[in-house]
Amino acid sequence: MPAALLIGAVVLCACLVGIYTRPVDFLATVWPANAIMLGMLLRFPATATPFGWGMATLGFLAADLLTGSTLFKTLILTAANLVGVGGAYFLLRRYSRDTIRLKTPESIPLMVAAIGFGAFLAGLVGAVANPVLFGGSSLGGWSFWFVTEFANYVAILPVMLTARRVSLPKSASRMDLLRLALPALALVASCAVSVQIGGPGAIAFPVPALLWSAIVYPRFLTVLLTSIFSFWSLLALSAGYFPNVVDVTTESGLISMRLGVSLIALAPMMLASAMAKQKRLIGELSHLATHDTLSGVFNRGAFQEEAATAIRSLNRFSQPFAALMIDIDHFKAINDRYGHAAGDQVIAIAAARINACLRRNDIVGRVGGEEFAVLLSKCRRSEALEVAERIRSVFAQTMTLNDDTISLTVTLSVGLAASEGASVDLDTLLEKADGALYRAKDLGRNRIEVHQLQRDDDAA
Numbered sequence: 168m169p170a171a172l173l174i175g176a177v178v179l180c181a182c183l184v185g186i187y188t189r190p191v192d193f194l195a196t197v198w199p200a201n202a203i204m205l206g207m208l209l210r211f212p213a214t215a216t217p218f219g220w221g222m223a224t225l226g227f228l229a230a231d232l233l234t235g236s237t238l239f240k241t242l243i244l245t246a247a248n249l250v251g252v253g254g255a256y257f258l259l260r261r262y263s264r265d266t267i268r269l270k271t272p273e274s275i276p277l278m279v280a281a282i283g284f285g286a287f288l289a290g291l292v293g294a295v296a297n298p299v300l301f302g303g304s305s306l307g308g309w310s311f312w313f314v315t316e317f318a319n320y321v322a323i324l325p326v327m328l329t330a331r332r333v334s335l336p337k338s339a340s341r342m343d344l345l346r347l348a349l350p351a352l353a354l355v356a357s358c359a360v361s362v363q364i365g366g367p368g369a370i371a372f373p374v375p376a377l378l379w380s381a382i383v384y385p386r387f388l389t390v391l392l393t394s395i396f397s398f399w400s401l402l403a404l405s406a407g408y409f410p411n412v413v414d415v416t417t418e419s420g421l422i423s424m425r426l427g428v429s430l431i432a433l434a435p436m437m438l439a440s441a442m443a444k445q446k447r448l449i450g451e452l453s454h455l456a457t458h459d460t461l462s463g464v465f466n467r468g469a470f471q472e473e474a475a476t477a478i479r480s481l482n483r484f485s486q487p488f489a490a491l492m493i494d495i496d497h498f499k500a501i502n503d504r505y506g507h508a509a510g511d512q513v514i515a516i517a518a519a520r521i522n523a524c525l526r527r528n529d530i531v532g533r534v535g536g537e538e539f540a541v542l543l544s545k546c547r548r549s550e551a552l553e554v555a556e557r558i559r560s561v562f563a564q565t566m567t568l569n570d571d572t573i574s575l576t577v578t579l580s581v582g583l584a585a586s587e588g589a590s591v592d593l594d595t596l597l598e599k600a601d602g603a604l605y606r607a608k609d610l611g612r613n614r615i616e617v618h619q620l621q622r623d624d625d626a627a
Contacts (some may be wrong), residue, residue: 464517580604
């Protein structure tokens with residue numbers, strides 16, 4: 168119920184904004200209501216109910232009636248709006264979630280097909296309404312209605328579909344922020360230059376800046392900047408800021424201008440969608456290259472790289488840290504008795520239980536078949552011993568494998584080495600922790616042994 172009321176209120180407000188831009192006895196220069204309604208139906212499924220459609224219909228009707236339209240005119244305009252939104256929604260709701268959110272290269276062509284279908288249907292109503300309401304031709308009504316609907320959808324709907332919170336990169340310097348702002352600044356500058364120079368090609372001046380934005384910015388920011396460009400172009404052309412571009416006093420001039428701006432806007436959107444998929448694939452490949460596929464934690468090489476980098480920083484500020492070497496007891500016997508599939512499940516459970524006992528800035532990796540290494544940052548020996556004991560006790564809890572057909576208790580042996588503020592490299596620390604691990608296994612397993620790093624080094 169609240170969602171349905173919300174879409175009705177939003178449609179009413181959006182209609183009033185569009186009516187404010189409507190010349191006397193003509194269609195609105197900008198009509199955001201249909202695209203906003205379509206975006207809400209797709210992003211918030213709770214609004215896509217019969218009651219939600221009914222409240223949106225009331226919003227359309229109320230906006231026109233409150234601003235002086237006759238009931239006959241209001242009914243025709245509302246029918247065009249609902250037919251257009253309904254046609255586009257009919258196709259878009261059949262797309263995958265990634266397609267609707269414009270995350271794939273084929274998203275933009277599919278979106279264009281859907282909104283083109285919706286605009287086509289709205290144009291059919293316009294073909295009937297134009298002779299009746301405005302004294303024009305049916306063909307002129309269809310073409311003008313189609314292009315106007317299409318342009319509004321292109322300018323607004325992608326923003327609705329990709330909207331998300333955007334945050335600046337952590338610890339970004341002023342120079343980094345300046346570089347990040349350059350595409351947006353280039354867009355503003357190119358728009359200003361296009362107004363100053365004018366001429367037939369002026370409307371295309373911002374295109375390189377928009378393409379630059381699509382390469383640098385997240386998908387939503389690119390779409391938002393493109394939407395701003397679209398609205399700015401439409402309003403600037405209507406206001407006569409582009410001399411010798413198009414005669415906006417004629418219907419054919421308006422159609423050409425709106426369609427041209429819309430097609431220009433599609434290019435950076437398509438590039439942004441392609442870049443989004445490329446970045447996602449690169450991220451997946453990077454994860455596969457640095458993470459163990461079975462346990463999900465860092466593989467040996469990535470662990471050594473991450474841990475070594477962290478230790479250099481910790482040594483620089485004389486902060487304590489510790490390393491744990493963890494080995495699953497009698498793992499070969501588990502494989503021999505229950506099979507390698509069960510052993511793989513034990514590895515995965517081990518990684519999950521170890522991770523659950525660590526802090527966000529701790530680093531864990533699988534460095535052998537059944538062996539894990541952990542770097543505990545800003546952690547003294549006594550604190551590291553508590554973490555190790557927590558891992559050992561949590562892991563000793565019974566686990567079930569093969570869809571609960573196998574129940575067994577598996578234990579861990581842990582070797583611990585701590586820096587206690589001394590400057591120690593990763594290899595040395597892991598060597599000492601590994602020695603403590605072997606002592607734990609020699610002393611009966613299911614226990615923790617601590618290497619006294621400073622004392623041993625002083626004795627040496």
